[in-house]
Amino acid sequence: MAGDDETATAVETLTRPDLAAARDLVSRGVEEGAVVTVVGSCTVEYEGRAASTLGPGERHLLLKPDGSALVHTDEGQQPVNWQPPDCEHEARVDDGGLVVESHRETPEEHLLVRFDRVVHAGAFDLTDERDLSLAGTEADLRERILDDPALVEAGFAPLATERSTPAGAVDVYGEDRDGRTVVLELKRRRVGPDAVGQLGRYVDALERDLHAEAEVRGILVAPSVTDRARRMLAERGLEFVALDPTGGE
Numbered sequence: 001m002a003g004d005d006e007t008a009t010a011v012e013t014l015t016r017p018d019l020a021a022a023r024d025l026v027s028r029g030v031e032e033g034a035v036v037t038v039v040g041s042c043t044v045e046y047e048g049r050a051a052s053t054l055g056p057g058e059r060h061l062l063l064k065p066d067g068s069a070l071v072h073t074d075e076g077q078q079p080v081n082w083q084p085p086d087c088e089h090e091a092r093v094d095d096g097g098l099v100v101e102s103h104r105e106t107p108e109e110h111l112l113v114r115f116d117r118v119v120h121a122g123a124f125d126l127t128d129e130r131d132l133s134l135a136g137t138e139a140d141l142r143e144r145i146l147d148d149p150a151l152v153e154a155g156f157a158p159l160a161t162e163r164s165t166p167a168g169a170v171d172v173y174g175e176d177r178d179g180r181t182v183v184l185e186l187k188r189r190r191v192g193p194d195a196v197g198q199l200g201r202y203v204d205a206l207e208r209d210l211h212a213e214a215e216v217r218g219i220l221v222a223p224s225v226t227d228r229a230r231r232m233l234a235e236r237g238l239e240f241v242a243l244d245p246t247g248g249e
Contacts, residue, residue: 013122019098022118026063026091026100029123033189036063036089038100040118044071044081048109054080061100061113063089065189067226069102069111083111088192088226105227136245138171141186141221144247145172152219152241156182167205168198180215181206187222188245195220196232203238 014025022038029036038061044054059080060072067087070079087104098115142161149156155177163173172184183206185199203218210216218238225233225240233240 011122011124013120014118016119017121019093019096019115019118022098022115022121023091023093025121025123026089026098027194030063030089030091030192031194032123032125033065033187033191034123035065035126037061037120037122037124038098038113038115038118039120040098040115042113042115045112045114046081046110048107052081056116059113063100063102067102067104067190071111071113081111083109086226087111088228136188138186138188138245140245141188141243142172144243144245145184145186145221149174151243152182152184152221165202165205165209167201170202170206176217180217181210182217182219185218185220187220189222190224190226191220191222192226192229193232195222195225196229196236196238199238200236 012025014021017025026036026038041056041058042061043056044059046052057073062070062072066085068085069083069087069089071081072079083102083104087102089100089102091098091100093099096116098118100113102111103109145151146158149158153176156174158172158174160173161171162169170183171186174182174184176182183199183202185195185202187195199218199220203216206216207214219241220233220238221241221243223244224242230240
């Protein structure tokens with residue numbers, strides 16, 4: 001992925017990749033909020049309001065950053081199967097196939113697409129021109145917080161950006177009104193479990209680095225998070241602040 005380059009659309013494509021390479025591209029694309037496409041020979045299983053199975057065939061899988069998933073064939077304008085927004089997407093290699101799953105809990109729905117062969121995989125950082133003013137970047141989000149730290153919480157004081165830790169660079173490092181260390185992980189789009197794991201690694205690294213009595217708070221700052229990510233935050237004692245990069249809350 002080319003990152004938040006505002007002068008061009010970030011694109012990563014693979015032609016006839018092996019399954020591990022295709023899995024890695026799908027996982028990166030989903031984590032970074034890209035539009036992800038996979039074309040190849042696959043089967044499709046759905047369980048939810050009903051149940052359905054599609055046997056082997058060549059199809060196009062489209063994953064969108066809003067959590068929707070669509071499976072298309074070479075005919076018609078409608079997908080042969082789909083999942084609505086707010087689903088969580090995961091990819092893995094299992095039993096000699098690339099498995100892409102899309103799941104939501106309310107109502108319970110599960111889509112499983114298993115590719116035995118991938119002819120093309122791609123990740124595209126697309127922005128609809130109508131929403132361009134709302135897209136923003138992580139740099140925009142950081143500047144909003146540095147200009148007005150109270151957007152995170154009253155009494156928050158930023159001390160550094162890109163602070164180095166053994167787990168990587170922390171986006172914003174600071175203190176709360178009680179003098180406790182605060183780590184902010186910034187994301188410009190809706191995020192899922194991977195972002196929670198990233199924040200948790202930073203918190204763990206700082207807890208090891210700082211003196212034994214130090215309390216480190218981890219706060220994920222993004223426009224929104226998936227239900228699973230919200231549960232993981234609660235389980236790990238991490239926090240979430242909803243904030244849009246351009247002030248469009």
